Amino acid sequence: MLKVPDHQVAGHRADRGKLGPLVDDSGRFYKPLQSDQRGDTEVAFYESFYSNTEIPGHIRKFFPGFHGTQIIEASDGSGPQPHLVLEDLVAGRMNPSVMDIKIGSRTWYPEASEQYIQKCLGKDRNSTSVSLGFRISGLKVYQNSEAGFWQPEKKVVYSFNADGVRSALRKFVSSNLSLDPDADPDCLYASTVYGHRGGILAQLLQLKEWFEVQTNYHFYSCSLLIFYDTESALDGLADPKVKLVDFAHVMDGHGVIDHNFLGGLCSVIKFIRDIVDEDNKCAKCEVNLGLKENGFYKSNTEIELDYEAS
Numbered sequence: 001m002l003k004v005p006d007h008q009v010a011g012h013r014a015d016r017g018k019l020g021p022l023v024d025d026s027g028r029f030y031k032p033l034q035s036d037q038r039g040d041t042e043v044a045f046y047e048s049f050y051s052n053t054e055i056p057g058h059i060r061k062f063f064p065g066f067h068g069t070q071i072i073e074a075s076d077g078s079g080p081q082p083h084l085v086l087e088d089l090v091a092g093r094m095n096p097s098v099m100d101i102k103i104g105s106r107t108w109y110p111e112a113s114e115q116y117i118q119k120c121l122g123k124d125r126n127s128t129s130v131s132l133g134f135r136i137s138g139l140k141v142y143q144n145s146e147a148g149f150w151q152p153e154k155k156v157v158y159s160f161n162a163d164g165v166r167s168a169l170r171k172f173v174s175s176n177l178s179l180d181p182d183a184d185p186d187c188l189y190a191s192t193v194y195g196h197r198g199g200i201l202a203q204l205l206q207l208k209e210w211f212e213v214q215t216n217y218h219f220y221s222c223s224l225l226i227f228y229d230t231e232s233a234l235d236g237l238a239d240p241k242v243k244l245v246d247f248a249h250v251m252d253g254h255g256v257i258d259h260n261f262l263g264g265l266c267s268v269i270k271f272i273r274d275i276v277d278e279d280n281k282c283a284k285c286e287v288n289l290g291l292k293e294n295g296f297y298k299s300n301t302e303i304e305l306d307y308e309a310s
């Protein structure tokens with residue numbers, strides 16, 4: 001049974017009779033092949049990528065699995081249409097927190113039409129793409145069963161400046177947004193999600209190593225999708241992941257580093273590293289104050305016993 005994805009945070013959506021992706025319950029994500037060469041470019045990228053024996057296994061895991069194309073009933077009622085059949089990256093996750101970060105200070109590719117370049121340039125200048133080398137395209141952050149998700153409106157996300165981006169990246173790993181979304185984010189999950197061994201920061205650094213050497217592809221207008229299981233975050237089972245999505249504008253790299261993507265990626269890494277460093281500093285203070293031991297908060301009784309013993 002095909003349905004509109006529950007956790008899509010950006011891009012074209014299949015609701016209200018529009019054309020957009022669909023998912024099934026076997027873990028597949030069906031993205032309609034877009035017009036103007038975009039669909040063909042994306043299929044060509046997946047075919048090239050998965051047949052390229054030079055791509056190391058630890059890099060393949062950053063990309064959705066690809067199962068070819070299939071003609072299925074389109075979401076807009078236009079009848080059977082070709083779709084890319086991809087791995088549904090968030091399948092099996094109950095209430096994931098998800099963020100889409102479009103990488104690159106430039107989202108247009110050199111061969112694009114003047115009209116398309118102007119459209120992209122406008123969006124790049126009016127967002128943080130030009131100033132930071134990336135922009136947040138959409139996000140949702142799970143809070144709890146009562147409050148559900150905190151998901152700012154599209155126009156709010158598009159208006160983020162550097163401070164807005166910093167704050168959104170902190171909110172993405174916070175648990176206190178349902179009380180007051182404007183309150184100082186508590187960054188409760190920063191260490192498990194961003195800083196933990198194998199967490200978001202470590203995965204981004206692994207991806208960066210590949211972008212420092214790969215010259216096969218230039219990824220224009222491509223996004224990092226980062227997500228984790230909020231409900232399991234306090235048990236250390238957040239299973240945070242970094243993936244890449246949207247290859248409708250991937251071009252041949254002609255033996256040249258993709259500096260547009262690499263620069264944006266480094267910039268995202270810097271923002272996240274700052275949050276991790278700040279969190280580590282706070283954790284050290286808590287240990288020094290005797291509030292934490294082995295990474296866990298002590299109970300009030302333990303703190304009282306420590307106090308009596310001192």
Ligand SMILES: O=P(O)(O)O[C@@H]1[C@@H](OP(=O)(O)O)[C@H](OP(=O)(O)O)[C@H](O)[C@H](OP(=O)(O)O)[C@H]1OP(=O)(O)O
Pocket residue numbers: 010011012034038102123137221246248
């Ligand atoms: O149609 P729009 O103006 O919403 O633009 C789409 C973008 O939406 P946004 O910039 O968020 O408003 C959309 O951006 P997001 O994925 O939402 O970040 C894509 O850039 C899309 O282009 P393509 O499908 O990758 O070729 C863009 O689609 P095209 O304009 O290229 O069809």
Ligand SMILES: Nc1ncnc2c1ncn2[C@@H]1O[C@H](COP(=O)(O)OP(=O)(O)O)[C@@H](O)[C@H]1O
Pocket residue numbers: 005007008009010011012013021029031064086087088089090098100138223225245246247248
């Ligand atoms: N393979 C996937 N699995 C799960 N969600 C996905 C997948 N690919 C994309 N998405 C979701 O759809 C959104 C838009 O995807 P994208 O490929 O950028 O579409 P568009 O070309 O319409 O912009 C992403 O932000 C993400 O939330």
